[in-house]
Amino acid sequence: MNHLPLIIKREYLTKVKNKSFIIMTFLSPIIMIALFALVAYLSQLNNNKERTISILDESGLVNEIFENTEYTKYNILSNISLKDAKALVEEKGEYGLLHIENKNDIIEISKTIKFYSEDTPSLTLISNLEGKLEKKLTNLKLQQEGVDVEKINTSKTNIDIAQESFQGEKSSKIDNIVKLAFGGFAGYLLFMFIIIYGNMIMRSVIEEKTSRIIEIIISSVKPIQLMMGKIIGTSLAGVTQFVIWVLLGTILIVVVSAIFGINMAETQTQQQDMVQQAMEFPEAQMQMQNAISAIYNLPLINLTIAFALFFIGGYLLYSSLYAAVGAAVDNETDTQQFMLPILMPLILAVYVGIFTVIEDPHGTVSTVFSFIPFTSPVVMLMRIPFGVPIWQQLISLGLLIGTFMFTVWFAAKIYRVGILMYGKKPSYKDIYKWLKY
Amino acid sequence: MKNALVTNSVSKNFGDFKALNNVSITVPKGSIFGLLGPNGAGKTTLIRIINQIILPDSGSVLLDDEPLQAHHIKDIGYLPEERGLYKTMKVGEQVLYLAQLKGLSKAEAKKRLNYWFEKFEIEDWWNKKIQELSKGMAQKIQFIVTVLHQPKLLIFDEPFSGFDPINANLIKDEILLLREEGATVIFATHRMESVEELCDDIVLIHESNKILEGKLLDIKRQYKTNTFEVGLVTDNEEQLTQIIKDKFDVSPAIYKSLNNDLKLNIKLKDNESSNELLTFLTSNAQVNHFNELVPTVNDIFIQTVKNN
Numbered sequence: 016m017n018h019l020p021l022i023i024k025r026e027y028l029t030k031v032k033n034k035s036f037i038i039m040t041f042l043s044p045i046i047m048i049a050l051f052a053l054v055a056y057l058s059q060l061n062n063n064k065e066r067t068i069s070i071l072d073e074s075g076l077v078n079e080i081f082e083n084t085e086y087t088k089y090n091i092l093s094n095i096s097l098k099d100a101k102a103l104v105e106e107k108g109e110y111g112l113l114h115i116e117n118k119n120d121i122i123e124i125s126k127t128i129k130f131y132s133e134d135t136p137s138l139t140l141i142s143n144l145e146g147k148l149e150k151k152l153t154n155l156k157l158q159q160e161g162v163d164v165e166k167i168n169t170s171k172t173n174i175d176i177a178q179e180s181f182q183g184e185k186s187s188k189i190d191n192i193v194k195l196a197f198g199g200f201a202g203y204l205l206f207m208f209i210i211i212y213g214n215m216i217m218r219s220v221i222e223e224k225t226s227r228i229i230e231i232i233i234s235s236v237k238p239i240q241l242m243m244g245k246i247i248g249t250s251l252a253g254v255t256q257f258v259i260w261v262l263l264g265t266i267l268i269v270v271v272s273a274i275f276g277i278n279m280a281e282t283q284t285q286q287q288d289m290v291q292q293a294m295e296f297p298e299a300q301m302q303m304q305n306a307i308s309a310i311y312n313l314p315l316i317n318l319t320i321a322f323a324l325f326f327i328g329g330y331l332l333y334s335s336l337y338a339a340v341g342a343a344v345d346n347e348t349d350t351q352q353f354m355l356p357i358l359m360p361l362i363l364a365v366y367v368g369i370f371t372v373i374e375d376p377h378g379t380v381s382t383v384f385s386f387i388p389f390t391s392p393v394v395m396l397m398r399i400p401f402g403v404p405i406w407q408q409l410i411s412l413g414l415l416i417g418t419f420m421f422t423v424w425f426a427a428k429i430y431r432v433g434i435l436m437y438g439k440k441p442s443y444k445d446i447y448k449w450l451k452y
Numbered sequence: 453m454k455n456a457l458v459t460n461s462v463s464k465n466f467g468d469f470k471a472l473n474n475v476s477i478t479v480p481k482g483s484i485f486g487l488l489g490p491n492g493a494g495k496t497t498l499i500r501i502i503n504q505i506i507l508p509d510s511g512s513v514l515l516d517d518e519p520l521q522a523h524h525i526k527d528i529g530y531l532p533e534e535r536g537l538y539k540t541m542k543v544g545e546q547v548l549y550l551a552q553l554k555g556l557s558k559a560e561a562k563k564r565l566n567y568w569f570e571k572f573e574i575e576d577w578w579n580k581k582i583q584e585l586s587k588g589m590a591q592k593i594q595f596i597v598t599v600l601h602q603p604k605l606l607i608f609d610e611p612f613s614g615f616d617p618i619n620a621n622l623i624k625d626e627i628l629l630l631r632e633e634g635a636t637v638i639f640a641t642h643r644m645e646s647v648e649e650l651c652d653d654i655v656l657i658h659e660s661n662k663i664l665e666g667k668l669l670d671i672k673r674q675y676k677t678n679t680f681e682v683g684l685v686t687d688n689e690e691q692l693t694q695i696i697k698d699k700f701d702v703s704p705a706i707y708k709s710l711n712n713d714l715k716l717n718i719k720l721k722d723n724e725s726s727n728e729l730l731t732f733l734t735s736n737a738q739v740n741h742f743n744e745l746v747p748t749v750n751d752i753f754i755q756t757v758k759n760n
Contacts, residue, residue: 018553025549029541227536231597234503234530235553435505437534448467 026248198397220341329392342433364390388418462511683713683741
């Protein structure tokens, strides 16, 4: 008798109807969006504070570079000693005082510049001032040395190395960034999915043990059916949750931006300016086009199919191990010693993926790790956007499926014995013995 | 008559531990069969093998003269010793789910469930969660789960542990009723009172081996010692005791009585009959109490286990 559909249905419905699952599903996107909105609001609040900065420029060389902006006002002081200026600024409660001494040499002047303030000044403000001063003083120095600044500006060249494979496939830096983003996202998604829903499977196995219903169930169905039903049912619940998250997230972002539309528009004007500026330059326009064409250039069909296969394979591989751990122990606190060996390869996969695939997607390290079944789902998903030969993907997938069948067999053995064991917390030695029962 | 269940030399090892050693039992159809043994004797292992939860290392199991197969699951109802239900699932849903796992259709399961709910007068429990029920209430549900698919063979592992006397009685009556309807019942227990009352056949397992098997009455006959408990009214206890001692094997007896009798256990030899004893006693004293000492299952259990 095949009870798998029945078990999957129960597991799915129990998960989906569970109160904390429902709350998690609907609340977390709201919380996330609310947090983002809060952070955005707070940072805006901070930027909107008006600051006044006094400038005491004894050299008289750089006065004109300080132009008032919406939130930063400059107050140029003259004919006043540094001591008085400091007192004045402090009295008026201004943000700070920038002091430039008068020296004969521009290099000397550049070494004397100081900023006085009540509190530690904002990092962005200081680097902003530094940038302004650097540019002005460099230009002055160049002029002093008799160099034509205009010539220097016009002779600046911009290098963007075009890349092309021997087969004539064109690519660019942006291509690589897009590929990395796709691969990284896919790999990370799998990683998160395994951890969240693997744990859910483990807890549901433990629940069956602690509620002592397990013996009744397995007098009706084969343990492996129960285990697979659990894994599949929980994964479907996970997929449901993910889909709801994505939909809800999209809707919320639209709604939030509609309500706070005006605010958003304000913050966006700057960015839009930048974009507009960028559009005026042909190279920037090229880059935008490149980014879009990079997405089109991705091996999309390959990516989708491989994503589905490696995702399912990797997920089943790990979740069967989670189920085995759940079967081996009596309560959640006992799971830790068994969790480490499961998490280690998973975390390794993510780190290897992030650090080696960026550097060299087809290098030895990333290639090897994209074949080892416990790391291959994550690493291979990260590599595929860079174009992996189909035969490599097939070998990796074959190994993954083989290992997956082995771990399911292995997990089922532990599961079969473990679910009937109560009381003593098992050691690795005990589990090894169970394999032979 | 066919047998409901036969195991042939079933053995099972867990690593170095021998859980069952060549255990053969025969459960006649329509009987209530006591599977007895101290804790850890191997009862639960044998039951799990019958339920196909684990496989024997060697030996075979026949259900209705057929080797055990996957489809036999629906013919067996099993109430395990470690019992429980999904705590957060509703009663109705849960029973329907478990019944479907036993191969019932949903509609059929619903019909039968309604019957049981009416019988136990618990119709309003349908939408309650198990965690809202008391232990005794949950056990009623558990019993329904065991019998809902009308199995030919019912296996109860320590069925009365945890039941209050009223529920225990209710369940006992239901079990007897099921037997009348043709089911065969296996009782695994180490509590002998219920065995005495219900079982037709017993098997005793001790340290993985079968050490005793047969009809309960036959076994009792085997173990009877031909000893009679008597209560006599007399003026001179010493003299009377001496007279009896000259003729029979006598030891003091302990039982509760309203009278201040001389209480004795008298063991007869094989060639002596109870009538001879009674005639002898009535000629010497007034007999207030005369009772053959039949060994209880408890006595047999303890004696056999000790001897092995």
